[in-house]
Amino acid sequence: MPLKIKLGDAVTPPPQATIELQVRKTLDGNLLITDHHKMDIVIVPSENKIVTMPKPYAGDNIYDYQRELMDALFRGGVIKYNSVQGGPTFGMLEGFLGESTEVDPVQVALFEIEKYLVSTSSDELKAEEYDKNIEDKFTDPDSSETTELGEIGPEEDEPYRSSQTNGNYSFSGYGYLY
Secondary structure, three states, rough: OOOOOOOOOOOOOOOOOOOOOOOEOOOOOOOOOEOOOOOOEEEEEOEEEEEEEEOOOOOOOHHHHHHHHHHHHHHOOOOOHHHHHEEEEOOOOEEEEEOOOOOOOOOOOHHHHHHHHHHHHHHHHHHHHHHHHHHHHHHHOHHHHHHOOOOOOOOOOOOOHHHHHHHOOOOEOOOOOO
């Protein structure tokens, strides 16, 4: 019985993972990720590094976000831990990608960055919602947190308290009033 071999279109395997990021490619081949609301992330494939830079008018405490991202990338095996460096002048942090012959380091970096952004986005949404609604809590509180005017009587006036604030010299300590 003859053996028949059919050569033809090879079946391409499905992708192992898909990501959704807002990525732009710059003229010099860098990848600019703008998904984070406080910082931009730049992957520089020609130099094998990742750079984080604050967005204009993003406010203070951006270093914490940058540090968390670099830590997440280190724990994901993307960057070398001793390569993270930065400076206070421009507020940028950079780390160098690890080297691999099995996988593309840029693809792994994109995957880990997307994983970090997804994991922190829910916390950021909660914080933004809290900031938005905190003013309403003070200006229009729930009925369970308020009392009607006159429901709670005023404190009785105590003579020693008025003498403490009105006198030229008063010392109260250890339970004595002088």
